[in-house]
Amino acid sequence: MKKKLLSLVLAGAMASSLFAGCGDNKGSAGGGTQSAGGGAEPVDVGADNLEESREITVWLYKDDYKIYDSYDENPVVQYLNGKFNCTLKFQQPAMGSEKEQFSLMLGTGSYTDVMEISNCQEGVASLYEDGVIKDLAPYLENYMPNFYAFLNAPENGDVKKALYDGDGHLFTIPFQVRLQDENRWGGMVYRRDILETMTGGNVAFPSGNGEPTTVEDWDYVLETMKTYFDAAGLADYACLIIPAQGYFETGELLTGFGVAGNFYVQDGTVKYGPVEQGFYNYLVKMKEWYEKGYIYQDFASRTNDVFYLPNTALTYGGSAGIWFGMGGQLDGAMSMPEYGLEVNVQALASPLDTASTSALLAQTGLENERVAMNTQGYVVADTCSEENMIRFMSVADYLFTDEGAMLRSYGLTAEQGAADNSYYAAAGLSGGAYTMEGETFTYAEPLVPNVGALCIDGSNMSYIGNRLPGLLNNEYDLAYATESVSRASAVWKGTGRDNNYPSSIAFSAEDNDKIASNYSNYSDYLNTMVPKFIMGTEALTEESFAAFAEQMKSLGVSESLELYQSYYDAFMSE
Amino acid sequence: MIEKVGPSRVIFNILNYGFMIFFSFICIVPIWHVVMASVSDPRLLMSHAGIVWKPLGDITAEGYRLVLQNKSIWMGYGNTLIYVIWNAVVGSLLTVIAGYLVSRKDFRLKNPLMIFILFTMMFSGGLIPSYQVIRALGLINNRWVMMIPGLLNAFYITMMKSGFEQLSDSYEESAKLDGAGPMTIMFRILAPLVKANIVVIVMFIAVMQWNAWYPASIYLPAARDYWPLQLFLREMLIQNDTAAVVMGSDAAAAADFTSNLVKYCAVVVATAPILCIYPFIQKYFVTGVTLGGVKG
Numbered sequence: 058m059k060k061k062l063l064s065l066v067l068a069g070a071m072a073s074s075l076f077a078g079c080g081d082n083k084g085s086a087g088g089g090t091q092s093a094g095g096g097a098e099p100v101d102v103g104a105d106n107l108e109e110s111r112e113i114t115v116w117l118y119k120d121d122y123k124i125y126d127s128y129d130e131n132p133v134v135q136y137l138n139g140k141f142n143c144t145l146k147f148q149q150p151a152m153g154s155e156k157e158q159f160s161l162m163l164g165t166g167s168y169t170d171v172m173e174i175s176n177c178q179e180g181v182a183s184l185y186e187d188g189v190i191k192d193l194a195p196y197l198e199n200y201m202p203n204f205y206a207f208l209n210a211p212e213n214g215d216v217k218k219a220l221y222d223g224d225g226h227l228f229t230i231p232f233q234v235r236l237q238d239e240n241r242w243g244g245m246v247y248r249r250d251i252l253e254t255m256t257g258g259n260v261a262f263p264s265g266n267g268e269p270t271t272v273e274d275w276d277y278v279l280e281t282m283k284t285y286f287d288a289a290g291l292a293d294y295a296c297l298i299i300p301a302q303g304y305f306e307t308g309e310l311l312t313g314f315g316v317a318g319n320f321y322v323q324d325g326t327v328k329y330g331p332v333e334q335g336f337y338n339y340l341v342k343m344k345e346w347y348e349k350g351y352i353y354q355d356f357a358s359r360t361n362d363v364f365y366l367p368n369t370a371l372t373y374g375g376s377a378g379i380w381f382g383m384g385g386q387l388d389g390a391m392s393m394p395e396y397g398l399e400v401n402v403q404a405l406a407s408p409l410d411t412a413s414t415s416a417l418l419a420q421t422g423l424e425n426e427r428v429a430m431n432t433q434g435y436v437v438a439d440t441c442s443e444e445n446m447i448r449f450m451s452v453a454d455y456l457f458t459d460e461g462a463m464l465r466s467y468g469l470t471a472e473q474g475a476a477d478n479s480y481y482a483a484a485g486l487s488g489g490a491y492t493m494e495g496e497t498f499t500y501a502e503p504l505v506p507n508v509g510a511l512c513i514d515g516s517n518m519s520y521i522g523n524r525l526p527g528l529l530n531n532e533y534d535l536a537y538a539t540e541s542v543s544r545a546s547a548v549w550k551g552t553g554r555d556n557n558y559p560s561s562i563a564f565s566a567e568d569n570d571k572i573a574s575n576y577s578n579y580s581d582y583l584n585t586m587v588p589k590f591i592m593g594t595e596a597l598t599e600e601s602f603a604a605f606a607e608q609m610k611s612l613g614v615s616e617s618l619e620l621y622q623s624y625y626d627a628f629m630s631e
Numbered sequence: 632m633i634e635k636v637g638p639s640r641v642i643f644n645i646l647n648y649g650f651m652i653f654f655s656f657i658c659i660v661p662i663w664h665v666v667m668a669s670v671s672d673p674r675l676l677m678s679h680a681g682i683v684w685k686p687l688g689d690i691t692a693e694g695y696r697l698v699l700q701n702k703s704i705w706m707g708y709g710n711t712l713i714y715v716i717w718n719a720v721v722g723s724l725l726t727v728i729a730g731y732l733v734s735r736k737d738f739r740l741k742n743p744l745m746i747f748i749l750f751t752m753m754f755s756g757g758l759i760p761s762y763q764v765i766r767a768l769g770l771i772n773n774r775w776v777m778m779i780p781g782l783l784n785a786f787y788i789t790m791m792k793s794g795f796e797q798l799s800d801s802y803e804e805s806a807k808l809d810g811a812g813p814m815t816i817m818f819r820i821l822a823p824l825v826k827a828n829i830v831v832i833v834m835f836i837a838v839m840q841w842n843a844w845y846p847a848s849i850y851l852p853a854a855r856d857y858w859p860l861q862l863f864l865r866e867m868l869i870q871n872d873t874a875a876v877v878m879g880s881d882a883a884a885a886a887d888f889t890s891n892l893v894k895y896c897a898v899v900v901a902t903a904p905i906l907c908i909y910p911f912i913q914k915y916f917v918t919g920v921t922l923g924g925v926k927g
Contacts, residue, residue: 153869154848164759558901
């Protein structure tokens, strides 16, 4: 009897531990009333009294700042603290623990006043429904007039659309809204020097173009590379490296076959690449290349490689022909002259499958878009006092002005007290991070991109405020980009992103869960089957692919497609 | 008399030694690989596949220079030493006391107390309740969070209890006849007899504390000055993993190969001290857990 009782008590204890940590839900929160059809009635909670000093706690993930440990010490933050009579006190978890720490903060209810949410695994709508964050929409007009004006400017409709939800809520002060698209940082690259060597400098692609553009061009390139590597007697080499899952989710190669690696839009219809006919055409070609020995034979086992740094032993060892590369690898950057390795790496567009399509799909999963997302930026905790909230809004609002955007993006000027900042002074930036003479922007010498001492040691980002909310003025930085990077970026961007599924569409918490659940159901099957089709361990025919596509749809692709379509339609009709 | 060694013994010895050599080799190879990689040419290291048997290219100490010039490393070393010494000394002292207490046959609360202790070994409240308790105690971002909550370990108490229980009652009885009190019996009579157990527990605590980074990452988010070495090193490893991403995101940036080297150097720096201490205490491990009090 005693034993039974003990067992019962222990079982009870175990069961009760399941509920441990369940906090109280304060229910729906947020200030202001929503007007019908979106937008919000402005709320006035009194003027921000700048005479009164405020301490505002901010949760932010950590970077390698090189010159200081905490963002509290960031020169731009210190300047803003002085300007707005406040102390932005950053709480930053150890690198690698961000998601866990954010979840812990949500679980324990001990929120900071303001939280950067890119490590939050829940959507902002769900945070709002749980009473964790405030709806900022009613406060914008009175307390963030510059941001409000920015959002309502006709040319910024895309940003506004991305940040407001269908009910007129706005939860996120965006992390960085770019004034212009960035250069793209990576894409497919190839060893041009191999072709030059093998043809004696007379490279002639079947398409007649100066660069490989069609599948036939790639056939020629890969065959030439294989001949080269075979002749070199290399034990291990790869003419083409593809990811372990057999395709690039970001769309490389696939767009040449008219499909994307994920959800995309074509003529108003949302599609999922891996179940489309173009994907079959892609698989047929990859299988052919695999059988010919063009694709790295052990590609499916390289599950630990990140797609942008595949098999570095081969790429950096001079034994790879085509792979997903980065801007820093272009031209002769990967050469090792002391070991007799001279390479010339150039950007490469997806191979156009002329037999099935006439143009690359205008889709890319990588581009640093101008459009803001409500999943990246700062939210205000429901527990934050109104005084702290409006002070933070004042600070953030300033960073949406031209002057604030320059401060945030390029750092302190002499007029803003660069000489008084110890980090600036120590780095030889007493005259400011840059100077403007009329319309001419000039970086201070230590910060000149690629050649300045602070850029070389990687500390340049520590002098600006790029982790704060606000506008990112990248106009002058783009002018400093090297010619080869700009050229490569143009190749990688391809034909644009008209077919991209809008990244700013926000799903409700419930639908988000459905989509995530579907993804976990079908992704395992997809990532198992694709390598098998390519390696020939699974028969690849029209019929077997149709069966595969049907199975994918039944595993959740169909339901997700319906959800994507309905949200897309609603988004477009707004 | 010379013992004659039969063929079966010879075969056994060959297999035995062969297996042990093979096993040792497997244990040593990863350490060797890391040490050799840490002094290799970083660019060649990037393009090398498989185990590094000897330094690649010219031997370089650049990685060590980068690791050791990081002031956080020294601060982390200092903190780790504090935590290791405190937990090893105070923790093992408390473990001895607890083990002695629950091993006494005449202690009436022995069984309930043991159930209470074992309960904590089997059931945990979970991270969030633990965090809430720690927060309520005012220990978040406080150095003592690394020094108080983990002082006692239920498993070590049961180990200590077993050690004391294996001693003959006659030790305690004779000490009592000589007029010794409980403290004298525990510290001067019985504890020296379970010295091996205590050394093993001290070693376990020291190694565990040396490697601990998780509690600090949870409870000291805004108190970097109190972080142990391992948390700094972990951050350094992650930084240098993500350096590749940063390198990628800045399309114009040249590749920084030293970040690859730093990972290996950080592992060596973190492991070397504990590896140096281990051989000196190793002899206690063999007898530590099973030693009894009465011989022959």
